[in-house]
Amino acid sequence: MLTLLVLLATQTGARAATDTIAGTVMGPGGRPVAGAIVQATSVGPRLSRWQTSDAAGRFTIYFPGHAQYQLTAHYFGLRAGAAVPLWARDDRRAVSIVLDLAGFANPIDTILGRYGTLGLSGDQITQLRDIAAATDSYTLPVLERVRNVLTVSQWTRLSTEGAAAAPVRPQMGSASPAAPPPSHVAPASAKSQVPSPRSHPPQVTLYTAVSTVYETNLTHTPSPLDSYGALLGVGGDYRGRWSGGRTTLDVDYDGVFRRYTGTDIWNVPGNQATVAIAQRVTKRWGVGAEGGVQLNGWSEDRVLRNEYSAQGELEYRPRGPGRFHLYAEYMVKRYPDPLISHNATDPRVGLNYRRALGATGTWGIGGRYDYNQADSSRHTYQGWTAMTDVTLPLGSVGRISASFRYNIRQYPSRVVKLTSGDVLRRDADHVATIAWHQGIARVWDIGAGYRFEYYGSNDPDKTFRDDLVTVTLTRYW
Secondary structure, X not given: OHHHHHHHHHHHHHHOOEEEEEEEEEOHHHOEOOOXXXXXXXXXXXXXXXXXXXXXXXXXXEEEEOOOEEEEXXXXXXXXXXXXXXXXXXXXXXXXXXXXXXXXXXXXHHHHOOHHHHOOOHHHHHHHHHHHHOOOOOOHHHHHHHHHHOOHHHHHHHXXXXXXXXXXXXXXXXXXXXXXXXXXXXXXXXXXXXXOOOOOOOEEEEEEEEEEEEEOOOOOOOOOOOEEEEEEEEEEEEEEEEOOOOEEEEEEEEEEEEEEOOOOOOOOOEEEEEEEEEEEOOXXXXXXXXXXXXXXXXXXXXXXXXEEEEEEEEEXXXXXXXXXXXXXXXXEEEOOOOOOOOOEEEEEEEEEEEEXXXXXXXXXXXXXXXXXXXXOHHHOEEEEEEEEEEEEEEOXXXXXXXXXXXXXXXXXXXXXXXXXXXXXXXXXXXEEEEEEEXXXXXXXXXXXXXXXXXXXXXXXXXXXXXXXXXXXEEEEO
């Protein structure tokens, strides 16, 4: 009996053969496609196995039994560029699946239009909008950036459901891939996927947040005041697109309720709102305008004041992943405290450069000149500012960012009395930040940050240091 069982097991093992289907997925220009979902389906019993291509575009599918298989590749924004014949066990060749761009006018708009069914978080929506704003042509590297913003389940659902799937059509009796269709003729399936230029539904994002902070010098004076604080924030963003995505409108609002220990000066609500419109004039040039108001807050100085600003912008996108912004801004500063009499106007002009780093990272650098003309000549100054920042992904839904700003202010009529004599006042402000954010359960975001500031001056009464630590929990709706 034991001998019979051994023989049966041996014969069963001999029959349980496994086919190995291996190959690569290639994209436009022969570039390997990572993250493509390859499906093998047996022709007879119609059983299916799935595998995702690796960073080199390779995939390996192990299929029980012997059969002929129909291969299908799915990648959002790509379609089959050439047919693949039925794959059989006796084939010795490696399977090569070629995908081309599907011809979407704006695939990111398609994703944002499905934010509810995909379960996109507010952070994912923001990252997708940043990618859309950085390009007007959708290539494989751009689609890779989009893929890295989404979770594995979101990307799989997006790629395999609906018209975005890219089937690889089998050919009978052919051992080599068929020639792709002429580049000047769009397949009917690709034409049906191109959305109407007016099919850009607006996106609305709402959030609530709670923060706890510790600051070593809340008042920014040579005599530091340690303080703990709790902040409640509410806000939202509206984004609309028209004319095939060439015209965009953004409306943002942020509100905060503050409570600090040791002082009640800052225990007042703050409000900030901006309205911005941008128009893509040509492939490389764009123009924009922005208006903003900030009440009981601060932009760069730690003071309670109201700010009203208007800005015009010119954007240039050279070949490659970067873009330049030249802007001019006019700002009005008003101080609610009647004891402060240096209301001011502050015209500014600046130039920034920003580019993508890898799939979801960004890096920027810029400079600005401003002339703060105050009611009091003591507070009139010329300023020069240099700044840089970088954001890098941390895992699939996390990011880490850092920034540095250096600002010089020269006062043309404010004299500092030193032992060596009277000199005009000159200040230098150094600010460095680092922050970490992590998405949780699609609609939550937790973040922690540190901000260091050293304000130096040839007036010793104006020199100070400040350290700020924050922890924030945000809920997107």
